[in-house]
Amino acid sequence: MDNVEIPIFYDDEPDFMEHDYLQDVEYEYEYEDVERETLFELYQYCLRPTIYDTVLYLLPLFISTIIFRLCAYSQHISHKTFHILSILIGICNIYRYVAECLYTLLILCTISYVTLHIPKRYCKYVGIFLPSLFVITYCEFSMPSIIWHKVRGVVMTVAMKTISVGIDKFDTNDLPNIYAYMGYMFCSVTCLFGPWISFKDYISIRYVANQFKDKWWILYIIQYALLSFLFLSISNCWAQWIINDTSWKWLLAYKDALSFRMSHYFISYIASSLLLLGGFPFALSTIVKPLQIELPHSLVHVVICWNVPMHFWLKTYIFRPSIKYLGKFGAVTMTYLTSALLHGLNFQLAAVLLSLGFYTYIEFQLRSLLANIFDACIASKKCIKAKCTHTYNTHNSWWVFLTNVMFSGLSIFHLAYLGLMFDTSELQETGYSYIHTIEKWSQLGFASHWVVFATYCIYFLMR
Amino acid sequence: MRLWVVIGALAVAINASIAEITRNKNRGRGSMWWGIAKAGEPNNFLPMSPASLHMDPTVYATLRRKQRRLARENPGVLMAVARGANQAIVECQHQFRNRRWNCSTKNFLRGKNLFGRIVDRGCRETAFIYAITSASVTHSIARACSEGSIQSCSCDYTHQSRPPSTTRDWEWGGCSDNIGYGFKFSREFVDTGERGRNLREKMNLHNNEAGRAHVSSEMRQECKCHGMSGSCTVKTCWMRLPNFRVVGDNLKDRFDGASRVMVSNSDRVRGNGNAIVSNSASNSVHGHREGLGRRHRYNFQLKPYNPEHKPPGPKDLVYLEPSPPFCEKNPKLGILGTHGRQCNDTSIGVDGCDLMCCGRGYKTQEVTVVERCACTFHWCCEVKCQLCRIKKTVHTCL
Structure with a gap:
């Protein structure tokens, strides 16, 4: 500010009178280490507001799910009334949480229901995808990015539902009535946080619910809810608290990625507890397997365990039909491409998903090659103990174990690299931009991509 | 009529000179509380436990x-x-560890200022002392509030309705009142003696406010999105109290770029012999007699010494006069000088031996230091170290 004076030298007033005064002892102060937030502050500023807010925010959703359960279990109402009630509760939830996309969803469901009526010879497989892809593209370009980023997950779930119904109808030629169809689409349990459930599962809740009576269902719900809040607190507070902002850059990358993964577990476990509360059978309630992701056997496992219903959907409706036409590599690319399209035309997600696609493909090929050469259980898929065809496995030789641990470490490294971009920067509300992605990756020198490239070279030379 | 003017001018001149003489008294009135840092220490007159702090007469x-x-x-x-x-x-001592003035404190005695008589002068260092003490009281009170050790600041959950945000999906549910309480308390407590009557008091007020502004602006809200695959269906937010080191760093930056200010317009008019001073609301002693309302206390704008510079902002530090030299011992101002200070012979900055010793030269010694080394972590949770003798070269100013 004040450039006239030089701040360092103070020579302008040299003449002061000497004056005797009592020379006091000077104190020595020890410099404290850079203080860290105390546990109490963490509780005060982070844990309590986070949990308190989220519980309040989600309370209406839980209440509406209980109402849904009562409707589903009630013998007094007809199937048709049940579907209508399901639609109403679902629309209320959507209106309460993501009102911005209500009309979009209505339009999407109507168009896709109309396309179901088009005879088979005019409508190929691709025709089933067109309405969803059209609506997603339209939203991507016309909606403000904050809103689109907020409702993306909801639209994606509905799109997956319409596509699955379309393909099922294509194979079996059996058309659902409009009430059941709309009830399925707007089913209040799954419309907000997913997961995708099949049409059959939705219909059979009316029958299954009465047979399936586990005394302990409420305990499972509480367990899921508690776990989900634990993951939320890790994502928001503990991860930041444990790993300082001034740590090593790879540790920071791990922190951001960890925070993102925990956030995903939070959403998935909330969805699980909602499914159980809504009266769906226990078998459907596994959405994510956190342990398998945090300590991964291989990247393929991570992809499978990340979202089990979504994996099932992709396998059934994309991978298997396309493997006939495109071959294995093509089918893998097609699967990840579809997944990226469903997530919206976001560069960052597409980059992560396509990177994951190549990573898993290369990892899978290399490991199966190695497994064949050494006759050991080091393939991407875990050997089932009884049916292991290899001579060496983790129980009889240490080097198999070591190799698997090394591959696990490699997967953790890749996951930190891929997940670090979902940070708490300004962009999290509008969707991450192309520049953000490249910047984050270039800070780490594109290390993981180079490692994969090296892995591919090894595979290529060994083949 | 002319007679009245002359008399008025005389009165003003006398008042001004009185203000000049009593300057030293004015400065310290609000700043004696710094001595509280030393209260309760064993080498004080009355050894007291911290719990009995409120009874301690030295406090x-x-x-x-x-x-x-x-x-x-x-x-x-x-x-x-x-x-x-x-x-x-x-x-303060951390920020100034490498400078000629190293924020040394005196043994606290009744009637003496903790930081020595440097605060008698309205220089940069004084500005920093005021800002950092005010900031740290704000910080410390806010922290104590969140820990629950002050009863009068409670988080009232019924009063935290915020203006609805654009996304209308999130409302702050936590306790954000602590920082507000710290801010208010610091104003009441720290600014007690400073009524803004003269320029020096204004300088103190401005710097105290700047210190508080740095704390409250660093108090930040952080949010995180949750939703399927990175979308933002649920958003949760929380608050983080800043690390005090960050506040110190920011204030040090402001210290380096502090603005020198001067008497405002009204005072200069007075100096010209123009006797109509009744409207010079703020700076003259008259203003005090009329009584300054609390609202006006923080409501002033200081004028930069160099008219080409921008007027100081709310977060800038301001000072009135150049700093005295800190090279030689100056008991009148409580400056210890840089004799015997350690310096760095390779640095070209202020901590380098050339600048630190003010050209007097330095002596180099080899000292054997006992340090902890080869520390290993034992599960759980213990760190064991060995003691090593290390030879170190130490440079001290002559």
Whole structure:
């Protein structure tokens, strides 16, 4: 500010009178280490507001799910009334949480229901995808990015539902009535946080619910809810608290990625507890397997365990039909491409998903090659103990174990690299931009991509 | 008529000279509480435990009447203020460890200022001392509030309705009042003696406000999105109290770019012999007689010394006069000089031997230091170290 004076030298007033005064002892102060937030502050500023807010925010959703359960279990109402009630509760939830996309969803469901009526010879497989892809593209370009980023997950779930119904109808030629169809689409349990459930599962809740009576269902719900809040607190507070902002850059990358993964577990476990509360059978309630992701056997496992219903959907409706036409590599690319399209035309997600696609493909090929050469259980898929065809496995030789641990470490490294971009920067509300992605990756020198490239070279030379 | 003008001018001149003479007294009135940092230390006259801080007469001697009242009415506050004062000293000495003036403190004696007589002058260093102490009291009080050790600041959950945000999906549910309480308390407590009557008091007020502004602007809200695959269906937010080191760093930056200010327009008019001073609201002693309302206390704009510079902003530090040289011992100002200070012979900055020793030269010694080394972590949770003798080269100023 004040450039006239030089701040360092103070020579302008040299003449002061000497004056005797009592020379006091000077104190020595020890410099404290850079203080860290105390546990109490963490509780005060982070844990309590986070949990308190989220519980309040989600309370209406839980209440509406209980109402849904009562409707589903009630013998007094007809199937048709049940579907209508399901639609109403679902629309209320959507209106309460993501009102911005209500009309979009209505339009999407109507168009896709109309396309179901088009005879088979005019409508190929691709025709089933067109309405969803059209609506997603339209939203991507016309909606403000904050809103689109907020409702993306909801639209994606509905799109997956319409596509699955379309393909099922294509194979079996059996058309659902409009009430059941709309009830399925707007089913209040799954419309907000997913997961995708099949049409059959939705219909059979009316029958299954009465047979399936586990005394302990409420305990499972509480367990899921508690776990989900634990993951939320890790994502928001503990991860930041444990790993300082001034740590090593790879540790920071791990922190951001960890925070993102925990956030995903939070959403998935909330969805699980909602499914159980809504009266769906226990078998459907596994959405994510956190342990398998945090300590991964291989990247393929991570992809499978990340979202089990979504994996099932992709396998059934994309991978298997396309493997006939495109071959294995093509089918893998097609699967990840579809997944990226469903997530919206976001560069960052597409980059992560396509990177994951190549990573898993290369990892899978290399490991199966190695497994064949050494006759050991080091393939991407875990050997089932009884049916292991290899001579060496983790129980009889240490080097198999070591190799698997090394591959696990490699997967953790890749996951930190891929997940670090979902940070708490300004962009999290509008969707991450192309520049953000490249910047984050270039800070780490594109290390993981180079490692994969090296892995591919090894595979290529060994083949 | 002319006679009245002359008399008026005389009166003003006398008043001005009185203000000049009593300047030294004016400065310290609000700043004696710094001594609280030393209260309760064993090498004081009365060894006291921190718990009995409120009874300690040496503590009360440092406080003004209003400050005593505040301490009485808000139990627990005195501990927080003491902690804040210590934090300020530690931070100040950390920030200035490599400079000629190293924020040294005197043994606290009744009637003496903790930082020595440097605060008698309105220089940069004084500005920093005021800002950092005010900031650390704000910080420390806010922290004590969140820990629940001050009863009078409670988080009232019924009063935190915020203006609805654009996304309308999130409302702050946590306790954000702590920082507000710290801010308000610091204004009441720290600014007690400073009424803004003369320029020096204005400088103190401005710097105190700047210190608080740095704390409250660093208090930040952080949010995180949750939703399927990175979308933002649920958003949760929380608050983070800044690390005090960050506040210290920011204030040090402001210290380096502090603005020199001067008497405002009204005073200069007075100096011209123009006797119509009744409207010079703020700076003259007359203004005091009319009584300055609390609202006006923070409502002033200081004028930069160099008219080409921008007027200081709310977060800038301001000072009135150039700093005295810190090279030689100057008992009148309580400056110890840089004799015997350690310096760095390779650095070209102020911590380098050339600048630190002010060209007097330095001596180099080899010292054997016993340090902890080869530390290993034992599960769980213990760190064991060995003691090593290391030879170190130490340079000290002559």
